[in-house]
Amino acid sequence: MFEKVEILFNGGSVVKVSTVKQELPEAPEKSEPKEEEQAEKDEVPVYLATARFLKECHEHLMSRKTEGLHSVSGIRYNGLYTLDRLEPLDLDESSPTYAKSNLCSTMKVLTNMHRHGELLTGMFHSHPWVGRSAVQPSSTDINNQKKHEDAGYRNVSAVFSRDGWVRFFTAGIPFRIKIEGKGIERVTENLFRLTETEDL
Numbered sequence: 240m241f242e243k244v245e246i247l248f249n250g251g252s253v254v255k256v257s258t259v260k261q262e263l264p265e266a267p268e269k270s271e272p273k274e275e276e277q278a279e280k281d282e283v284p285v286y287l288a289t290a291r292f293l294k295e296c297h298e299h300l301m302s303r304k305t306e307g308l309h310s311v312s313g314i315r316y317n318g319l320y321t322l323d324r325l326e327p328l329d330l331d332e333s334s335p336t337y338a339k340s341n342l343c344s345t346m347k348v349l350t351n352m353h354r355h356g357e358l359l360t361g362m363f364h365s366h367p368w369v370g371r372s373a374v375q376p377s378s379t380d381i382n383n384q385k386k387h388e389d390a391g392y393r394n395v396s397a398v399f400s401r402d403g404w405v406r407f408f409t410a411g412i413p414f415r416i417k418i419e420g421k422g423i424e425r426v427t428e429n430l431f432r433l434t435e436t437e438d439l
């Protein structure tokens with residue numbers, strides 16, 4: 240058996256790390272997916288998080304006064320993607336309107352997820368302003384998400400404001416968000432408000 244690590248770069252950022260394992264002799268070709276598997280594929284994926292986790296992400300992002308950015312890992316289980324673990328990233332740049340993660344840091348985080356059999360399920364960043372309008376994703380945000388989707392990732396993105404507004408978005412992949420726990424209210428399908436968050 241051998242193992243090959245593939246790292247895909249796009250626009251100066253690491254967008255995909257994958258490990259290819261191959262048994263010798265080669266495994267037989269995969270059979271056609273069963274009906275249940277196909278049905279699962281056709282369903283809109285649900286991304287699941289707790290209110291407490293989102294509150295922790297908010298605190299992490301607002302610990303800097305300029306724009307913050309981090310990734311989120313999780314697993315896929317029965318058509319659900321979990322938003323489980325906050326994966327901090329070192330930033331090369333952070334201004335009030337822009338944040339760029341460090342390439343080595345991104346690579347390390349993605350490699351570590353992969354080693355543990357986890358997936359990149361979220362990319363969260365902050366717009367360090369207040370109000371519902373602050374969490375509108377910019378064209379740059381959509382483009383960054385699209386790079387991930389084009390590289391085969393199935394993560395959602397989210398923007399957080401200082402006063403606890405959270406908006407989830409993708410560039411094209413269908414998704415639903417499910418948040419469990421106390422301290423958050425759903426305002427529209429993909430827009431939430433953390434209710435126990437101080438204006439940091």
Ligand SMILES: [Zn+2]
Nearest residue numbers: 376377380398
């Ligand atoms: Zn943004």
